[in-house]
Amino acid sequence: MVAAGCPVEFSVPPDFEELEIGATDDRIRDIVQERLAGQHMPDGVAEALLMSYEHAAHALHTAGAFYAGTCLGLIDGDPSSASLVLAATPMDGRDSRTVASGIVQISTARHGEKCAAQVWELPCGPAAVVAQPQLAVFVPGEYAESGTDEATFVAQAQAWIPVPRHRTMVTATLSTPSTDHWDHYCEVFTALLRSLRFGDDEQTADRGTPAAPPSPSSPPPSPPTGAEVPGNPFG
Template identity: 30%
Template sequence: MTEPIQLTATAATQPIPPMTFVVPAGFHALPVDSSGTERAAAMAEFVRGVYPGGDDVLWQSTAPFYELVTEAMASAGLAYSAFGIFALGTDGVAHCSLSVAAYTSDHNDPDTAAQGILAVLASDATNDARWLDLPCGPSVASITVRELTLSPEVTTNGKQTTLHTGQIQVHIPFPEGLHTAVFTLDTASIDHWDEFCNMMTAILQTVSFSVSADEPAADRQISDISV
């Protein structure tokens, strides 16, 4: 695990109270909280982390693309956005994206807020909505697997291809009200779905609304959301 990530971003016009979490090594965070010359320097570091075996030509050519992606993520209100890239030996890599955002939710009790979220998500038959009792409080997970059809124009073999993608989204009401955090993990590496489910579980174990948590992240336990 890496060092805890602390978020103090803003949802709409209201500041989000401090929240921390830890992600495993292999995640490369887009600098969504930077701007101007600061973002340019952060982007240069980002592309070197994503392509450690590259050179100046590769890094300089890919940085503008990721800068546009970062601007889009920041404009969408994401407080954290990262790509996870994990080597599979000689079989390539498995990849995913992880984002964290927060929306305004005028609740006084996180348990009541989570019950309302569960009712809404469970009403959609395409969602596998589940209640989770996290160390940081009650939350609701929504798990979906979708099938996409790619046209021959965008495939490497020129043939129509079916692609399966999976998403785990977890809504966590802040204990003091006003906001709900949303953790979203997406992946098209569906052959490694179980591993990504376990990874999301490990990340959720570390979520804390106290900057100085009393107990080590490694000691926290939650119900497994693997499918």
């Protein structure tokens, strides 16, 4: 696909299904019911997932994201969900490593010990990767059960990948309220990042199909694991 003039190839993580950006509320309800068919969810979980899907579909449409996917199901018998968003915006920087290093410095200064930020050397080039195992997110009242704005906590990993030759910044964001499954989603996010290719990348072997995640001898470090989360915000 082409996003903001930049050809992008990547492997969709297993168990993630594409979210129909801009879908109507009726279509969203049908999608959620189809995907949860046959799964026994605790009371209230399905409705909460429906509201989350509605909010995401509308917000992403407004933001201009080029891919969004969600994972809804059970891990070790417990309900689990996560969202994945890829977007592209214009960029003026010409040196990808300088841009990535700058983002890491800004993120560290802004969030301090609440985040882990570093530059990863990916097959497609350097990327600024920031992980926040405990991030407060505000849910608008129209999507909250209480009817008023309220805060919830999620674990989030985000990457900024500069593509100077296309004057584009590609971002990838994985968020999950299922903090007990943070280790699992860190592995998912790492594999996604390592699968990214930008069309005319010399390392892209097959431009007609999504690139498969490589298997390097020395993979980049993973985001913080669940053991490093400073307390489970869900109790």
